Amino acid sequence: MELFTTDFFQKVNTLKLAMLMRLSAGTSGARKSTAKGTSVEFSDFREYMLGDDIRRIDWNAYGRFDKLYIKEFMEEKEGLYNIFIDTSKSMDFGEKKKSEMALKIAGALSYLVLGNLDRVYVNELKEDAIRIGKGLSGRNAWGKIAKALGEITFDGKTTLSSSILRRNIKVRGASIIISDFFDREGIEGALKYLAYKKQQIVLVQVFSREEINVDYEGALNLIDSEDGSNVKLTMNRQAVKEYEDTLEKHVSYMKGLARKYQASYVQAVSDESIEKVLFDSMIGAGLILRK
Amino acid sequence: MIISKLWPVAFIVLVPLIVLLYVLKQKGKDITVSSTYLWREAIKNTEATTPWEKFKNNILMYLQILTVLFLIAALMAPVLKKGGGDYKEAVIVIDDSASMGYIYKDEVTRLDEAKKRARSYVDSLNDNCEITLLKTTGGGQVVLSNAIDKRSVKQAIDDIKQTALTGDADEAAAIVKSLASNWSRYGVTIFTDTPVTLNDLTADVINLYSEGKNYAVEYVNYGIKENGKLTVLAKIDNFASDDTTIEVNLYGDGQILDIKSISVPANSSQVVYFEDIDFRGELIEAEVNNKDYLADDNKSGCIVTENSGKRVLLVTAGNTFLEKALNSVGRLDVFKTTDLSVIGKNESYDLYIFDSVVPDEFDLPGSVLYINPEGAEGLGVEGSIENSLITFSKSELSNYLEKAEVGVNHSLIFKRPAWAMGYLNNGDDCCGYYGEDGKRRIVTLGFDIHSSDVALKPEFPMLIYNIVNYTLEAGLTDNCQIMTGEKIKLYSRSDSNMSVKKPDGKVSEIDKGLVSKVYTDTDMKGVYTVSQETEDGTNESLVYASFPVKEESDVAAGESVKGGEAGNDVTPSGGKELRNLFILLLLFTVVLEWAVYIYQS
Numbered sequence: 001m002e003l004f005t006t007d008f009f010q011k012v013n014t015l016k017l018a019m020l021m022r023l024s025a026g027t028s029g030a031r032k033s034t035a036k037g038t039s040v041e042f043s044d045f046r047e048y049m050l051g052d053d054i055r056r057i058d059w060n061a062y063g064r065f066d067k068l069y070i071k072e073f074m075e076e077k078e079g080l081y082n083i084f085i086d087t088s089k090s091m092d093f094g095e096k097k098k099s100e101m102a103l104k105i106a107g108a109l110s111y112l113v114l115g116n117l118d119r120v121y122v123n124e125l126k127e128d129a130i131r132i133g134k135g136l137s138g139r140n141a142w143g144k145i146a147k148a149l150g151e152i153t154f155d156g157k158t159t160l161s162s163s164i165l166r167r168n169i170k171v172r173g174a175s176i177i178i179s180d181f182f183d184r185e186g187i188e189g190a191l192k193y194l195a196y197k198k199q200q201i202v203l204v205q206v207f208s209r210e211e212i213n214v215d216y217e218g219a220l221n222l223i224d225s226e227d228g229s230n231v232k233l234t235m236n237r238q239a240v241k242e243y244e245d246t247l248e249k250h251v252s253y254m255k256g257l258a259r260k261y262q263a264s265y266v267q268a269v270s271d272e273s274i275e276k277v278l279f280d281s282m283i284g285a286g287l288i289l290r291k
Numbered sequence: 292m293i294i295s296k297l298w299p300v301a302f303i304v305l306v307p308l309i310v311l312l313y314v315l316k317q318k319g320k321d322i323t324v325s326s327t328y329l330w331r332e333a334i335k336n337t338e339a340t341t342p343w344e345k346f347k348n349n350i351l352m353y354l355q356i357l358t359v360l361f362l363i364a365a366l367m368a369p370v371l372k373k374g375g376g377d378y379k380e381a382v383i384v385i386d387d388s389a390s391m392g393y394i395y396k397d398e399v400t401r402l403d404e405a406k407k408r409a410r411s412y413v414d415s416l417n418d419n420c421e422i423t424l425l426k427t428t429g430g431g432q433v434v435l436s437n438a439i440d441k442r443s444v445k446q447a448i449d450d451i452k453q454t455a456l457t458g459d460a461d462e463a464a465a466i467v468k469s470l471a472s473n474w475s476r477y478g479v480t481i482f483t484d485t486p487v488t489l490n491d492l493t494a495d496v497i498n499l500y501s502e503g504k505n506y507a508v509e510y511v512n513y514g515i516k517e518n519g520k521l522t523v524l525a526k527i528d529n530f531a532s533d534d535t536t537i538e539v540n541l542y543g544d545g546q547i548l549d550i551k552s553i554s555v556p557a558n559s560s561q562v563v564y565f566e567d568i569d570f571r572g573e574l575i576e577a578e579v580n581n582k583d584y585l586a587d588d589n590k591s592g593c594i595v596t597e598n599s600g601k602r603v604l605l606v607t608a609g610n611t612f613l614e615k616a617l618n619s620v621g622r623l624d625v626f627k628t629t630d631l632s633v634i635g636k637n638e639s640y641d642l643y644i645f646d647s648v649v650p651d652e653f654d655l656p657g658s659v660l661y662i663n664p665e666g667a668e669g670l671g672v673e674g675s676i677e678n679s680l681i682t683f684s685k686s687e688l689s690n691y692l693e694k695a696e697v698g699v700n701h702s703l704i705f706k707r708p709a710w711a712m713g714y715l716n717n718g719d720d721c722c723g724y725y726g727e728d729g730k731r732r733i734v735t736l737g738f739d740i741h742s743s744d745v746a747l748k749p750e751f752p753m754l755i756y757n758i759v760n761y762t763l764e765a766g767l768t769d770n771c772q773i774m775t776g777e778k779i780k781l782y783s784r785s786d787s788n789m790s791v792k793k794p795d796g797k798v799s800e801i802d803k804g805l806v807s808k809v810y811t812d813t814d815m816k817g818v819y820t821v822s823q824e825t826e827d828g829t830n831e832s833l834v835y836a837s838f839p840v841k842e843e844s845d846v847a848a849g850e851s852v853k854g855g856e857a858g859n860d861v862t863p864s865g866g867k868e869l870r871n872l873f874i875l876l877l878l879f880t881v882v883l884e885w886a887v888y889i890y891q892s
Contacts, residue, residue, distance in 0.1 A: 093325035182326035211325060221319035224327040231327045232319050233334060236891040242333040250329060 004107050004146055011275055012111050015288045044072045078137060079118035080171055082199070083109060084164055085152060086179030087124050089226045092154035094208025096271040099154045101206050102178045104274045109176055110145045112288060114138060122148055125179075128162035157226035161189035175199040180206055181254055191261040201263035202287055205254055208270045212247070214240050299366030305359045313352045351891070354884040358877060365873035370417040378478040380421045380437070382467050382494075383409050383444075386483035387426045387451050388458035389775070389843035393484065394503055394584040401499040402453050405482035408497060410445045412480055423470065424448065427483065428456040428776070428814065431463030454814040455587055455775040457842040460487045460496075468492040486849035496852040503584030504531035508539070508591040509560065509840040511577045516567075521595070523565040525577035529555035530845040538580040541565050542592075544572035570595070573833055574818055587816065588838045594771040594818075601763045602638070606631060607646035612746035613662075616755035642762050647739055658732040658762035663703065663739040670735060671706040679717045681738070686714040688725055688734070688757045695750040702738035725761060727782055732762045767821040767832040775816050775836045781808035787824040794818055794836075 048057060048068035058071040083106050091099045106122060113120040114137060122133035122145060133148055160183045169175070175194045181187055181203070194201050216235045223230045233239055251267070258265035264285045268277045282288045324330065346353065391402035399407075413422065422444045424435040435447045460483040467479050468490060479494035481487055487496050509526040516522060529535050534556045541549040548568055555561045563577075576592030583589065603617065605627045617625050626640070631648060635655050643653070644660040649667040653659065664670050681697045683689035697715075704720045707713050711726030715737065722737035736758075740746050745754070767789065768779050781789055781801060789801040791810045794817025801808055813819065816838040822831050838844070 090325040098325070180325065182328040184328060208325065211329075216322060219319040221321045222327055222330055223321055223323045225323050225325055229327060230321075231330045231334060233330070234319075238891055239333065243329060246329050246333040250332070 004104075008104075008108070008274065009111070011278070012108050013115075015112055015278065015283075045069045046072060079113070079116065080135075080169075080173030081109070081113045081118055081120040082123060082167065082169065082173060082175045083120060084123045084125055084130075084160075084167070084175065084177045084179075086158050086160060086177070086181075087126050087152055087154045087156075088158035088179075089155045090157075090180055090182050090224075091206070093225055094210055094270045096208065098180060098206045098208050098270045099152075101268055101270045101272070101274070101277070102204075103149050103152065105178055105204055105206075105268065105277060106176075107146065107149050108274060108278055110149075111142060114142055114145070120145070123167060124152055125158050125160060125163040127156055128159040128166075130163045130166045132167060159183065159185045160187050161185055161193075164190035165193050169194070169197040169199065172198040173200070174202065176202040176204060178204040178206060180211075181250075187254075188257060191257060191263065195261045195263075201258075201261055202266065202285075203254060203258050203263055204266045204268060205251070206268045206270060212269060214243055216240075296367050299363045302359060302363045302366070306356050309352060309355050309359065313349065350887055351884060354880050354887065358880045358884065361873050361877035361880060365870050365877060368418055369869045369873075378416065378420050378476055380423070380471075380474045380477040381416050382423045382425065382470065382477065382479045383412065383448070384425045384427060384431075384460055384463045384467060384479070384481040384483070385409055385448065385451055386458070386460055386481075386485070387428050387454050387456075389453075389455045389587060389839060390484055390585070390846045391499075392453045392455075392585055392587045393501060393505070395499055395501045400453065401484050401501060402451070404499050405497070406448050406451065409448050409480075409482055413441050413444050413448070416441070425463045425466065426451055427460050427463045428454050428458040430458075431460075431466045433466070452814075453587075455816040455836070455838050455843075456814050457774075457776060457839045459483065459485045464489055464492055464494065467494070483849070485846045487852075489852075494852070496849070498849040498851040500846070500848040501584070504535075504581075505583045505585045505588070505844055506530065506535065506537055506555075506579045506581050507585070507588035507838070507840045507844040508577045508579055510837060511575060511591050511593045513568075513575060513593065513595060519571075521565075521568040521570055521575070523568050523575055523577070524562050525565075525591070526560055526562050527553055527555055527577075527579065528560045528840060528844065529557060531583075532557050535581065539563050540578045540580060541568070542574075542576040542578065543568070543570040544574050548575075574835070585844060588840050588844045591816075591837050591840075592818075592835050594833045594835050596771055601641040602626065603642045603644065603759070603763075604628065604634070604640040605644045605646065606634070606648055606650075607644070608648070610646050610740060612740050612751070613644070613646060613755070616752045617759065642759065656731065658734075660734045660736070660758055660762060662736045664735060665703065671708055672703050673706045674704040674720075675737075676702050676704060676717055676720060676722075681715050681717050681722050681743075684714055684716050686712055686725070687761055688714045688754070690753070690757055692750050692754060692757070695748060697738075697743050697745045697748065699738040699743040699745075701742055705735060705737060725758075732782075734758050734762055767823055767830060768834050771832070771834050773813065773834060773836050774839050775813055776839070777813060777836070779810040779813060779819060779821065779834050781810055781821060789821060789823045792820040792822070 045058065045061065046069065048070050052070050056070050058069045061067070061069040085102055085106050091102055110120045110122060117137060119135045119137040121135050124131040124133070134144065136144055160177070160179060160181070162185070164177070177187070177190070191201060219234050221230050221232050255265050257263070264287055266277070266281045266285050266287065268281060278288065385402070385405050387402060391400065391405065393401050395401045395404040416422065419439065421437040421439055422435070422441070423433065423437055424444060424447050426432050426434055434451065435444060438444050460481050464481065464487055471477050471479065471492065479492060480497060481494055482497045482499060484498060484500045507528045507530065509528050511523065511525045513524070514522045523541060525539060525541070527537055527539060529537065534554065536552050536554045538550060538552050540547055548570060549565045551563050551565065553561050553563045573595055574592055575595060576590055578590040601624065603625045605613065605617065605625055606629070607613065607627065608629055614625070614627070631650050634643070634650060634653070639655060640657050642658045642660065643655070644662065645664065646662045647665065649661070649664045661667065661670060664672065677700065679699055679702065681699055681702060683692045683695055685693060702717070702722045704722060705724055707721045707724045708726065708728070710728055711724040711733070713721040713724045715721070715723030723735050725732070725734040727733070745751050767782055770780070773779060779791070789808065790798050791801065792798045793812065794815045799810070799812065801810065810819070810821070813836050816836050819834045819836060820831060821834065822829055
């Protein structure tokens with residue numbers, strides 16, 4: 001199935017990523033950095049200190065104040081984006097599969113990152129391991145990203161925290177986790193780690209329509225697609241209500257975690273259009289901006 | 292609480308079965324979901340931790356168990372004891388006497404009210420209770436005995452009709468007492484309007500006495516004047532507590548003859564006279580027009596009997612005493628002869644008196660008095676006594692003579708025929724009898740009047756009067772005026788069957804073969820017509836049965852008794868059946884179960 005169509009690109013081209021933090025590490029790029037550098041963009045004045053490059057003395061200021069001032073300029077760095085995709089079997093569920101939506105979101109965000117001359121890593125989370133993608137930047141790299149996304153398979157089970165902890169992040173940046181977060185181990189360990197690594201965190205929780213609107217009845221034996229474990233229950237009004245309450249609590253918990261680690265939370269349903277997710281949910285959350 | 296049936300307890304096995312069905316849950320349909328993560332969390336929440344939650348989670352099971360328990364309870368037909376009213380045997384006595392026709396309330400008579408309450412009482416009895424139903428008239432009659440089917444008991448109650456008979460519940464209570472002597476757990480309920488003497492009988496008395504004005508015609512009689520016109524008198528009773536002007540209508544054979552008003556003081560009587568009534572019919576009735584609470588006693592009447600003189604042939608050698616006594620009877624045409632050979636040659640007579648003579652052969656219509664029938668055959672003469680005292684035994688012929696004694700020099704002794712009754716005795720010997728041999732009335736007197744002191748006794752004319760009255764009453768009945776409940780004695784005048792028509796038109800055939808022809812079904816007031824076909828055509832006699840005003844028109848008020856204590860108005864009950872209640876609860880739980888099921892799914 002064609003994930004990324006012309007229509008998709010036309011819509012994504014109207015958007016740009018918002019990276020609120022200042023970067024201080026990484027290679028030079030198109031993004032303002034807290035580091036003073038050699039770009040043409042003026043940043044500040046300060047008095048000359050021994051060891052400063054005398055070429056950066058502002059002689060006009062010296063003439064006016066009779067003191068030596070150094071003119072500082074902004075250093076422009078590239079943004080680093082880590083996209084973590086949960087590739088467990090539970091993502092491969094639904095009439096409209098959650099995995100498709102996850103890949104579309106990852107593709108859209110990657111495209112935006114590349115368009116912003118930033119670097120993106122698409123990481124696959126599988127079992128308790130991680131398959132770190134190549135760091136790619138520049139529009140030309142889109143082909144590789146699309147290929148990599150197309151090759152991702154969804155099976156087995158994933159322990160999100162353990163997997164993410166295996167990603168050694170050295171510089172500030174943004175980490176986007178796309179998952180259904182049906183993880184008994186929890187995600188907090190990963191969030192703690194990413195926050196420590198000064199990451200702007202985005203949690204994208206993907207549900208299928210069947211998970212939101214339960215339409216089962218009678219005596220059922222629910223089998224877990226990941227580990228084959230089962231749950232026996234009689235599906236009645238009470239059971240459905242309990243499930244809905246539990247789902248609501250789970251979402252609230254995720255939102256609570258997001259608040260705690262100053263992360264953004266976005267919810268997507270697999271049968272929704274990518275436009276809706278991008279324009280409504282992500283713009284609403286302030287993650288991406290219209291150009 | 293009493294349990295009527297125990298076998299439904301067997302259904303209790305359904306309870307563990309239901310529990311088992313819930314424990315062994317239905318095998319579920321396999322459905323693959325993305326993750327059971329949320330479902331496990333959800334189930335954790337539904338798992339009961341508090342007793343209330345446990346109850347709520349299994350509410351359907353509890354409702355089903357409750358349904359089974361209610362079903363069992365309903366099948367067991369429990370009866371809630373109420374005032375010791377759970378009886379194995381129950382007796383219901385309903386007073387059907389004339390006074391029960393009194394209005395109790397809103398045009399409903401006391402009897403109607405009694406029947407209504409009795410039916411409700413039957414409903415309140417448990418299903419296994421054996422019910423006996425009695426009515427009070429006729430000395431207490433058992434209508435239904437040991438019946439279990441409530442429907443038939445209620446039908447029998449409905450079938451009890453208002454009578455014009457006298458009666459109270461005392462005799463019925465005595466019968467019940469003897470019935471109940473073998474019972475242990477029984478209840479007796481008496482519905483009446485008069486006080487009841489229970490004599491140690493434990494019974495509830497539902498007294499339905501009610502206040503209300505009542506006027507009655509106690510009796511009607513007449514006299515015939517020389518000109519053949521009648522003077523009719525009617526006794527009018529005012530049982531109300533205020534003086535009342537009462538309007539009285541006089542009817543002759545159903546046609547109005549006269550109307551009179553009479554002022555009758557409270558709680559007293561007045562006789563109203565209707566003079567010079569030109570009436571040649573048979574039935575005279577007087578009726579009170581004023582509206583009152585007991586309608587049945589507002590009318591009474593009498594039968595006007597034949598007025599022409601009777602013909603009597605006296606065959607005697609000479610008997611002045613007898614002739615004088617016959618003259619004193621009045622309105623008799625007495626013919627005298629000494630010649631037996633003239634009998635039957637010219638004219639017939641209503642009564643033949645053979646004084647010390649006996650015809651060789653006698654086969655004429657008409658009654659016969661044999662005086663001293665010495666040497667007669669076929670009259671049962673079997674000997675004689677000398678110089679003895681003869682006494683009167685109680686009979687129709689010995690009215691007012693019971694204490695008289697007659698001294699005789701010589702008297703015949705009779706062997707009394709089966710159809711006859713003795714009225715003169717010397718010890719065990721019969722010196723005179725009377726009766727009807729199928730063709731005529733026959734009276735015998737065993738001694739010659741001249742050889743006794745009977746003619747000297749003041750009772751002699753009365754004896755002759757009684758004999759003549761008896762022998763000349765040649766109708767089909769012995770009396771034309773009775774009170775309701777009294778017997779009508781029937782006399783056959785031919786070989787054909789007799790019939791009696793009641794005031795309501797119901798006709799009863801009297802079998803000619805019956806030895807004792809007595810009609811007893813006189814529970815209604817009014818005219819009873821006795822008929823028989825004879826060679827001369829249909830022979831009819833009318834008998835008027837009057838309402839027993841003295842006994843029934845103004846009965847004494849009594850008190851209701853419940854559980855041995857007197858009260859004004861008590862409602863009988865034999866316990867409360869709980870079956871319907873349990874059926875309602877059963878239906879309720881089924882509906883509730885359905886609602887819970889719908890809600891949960």
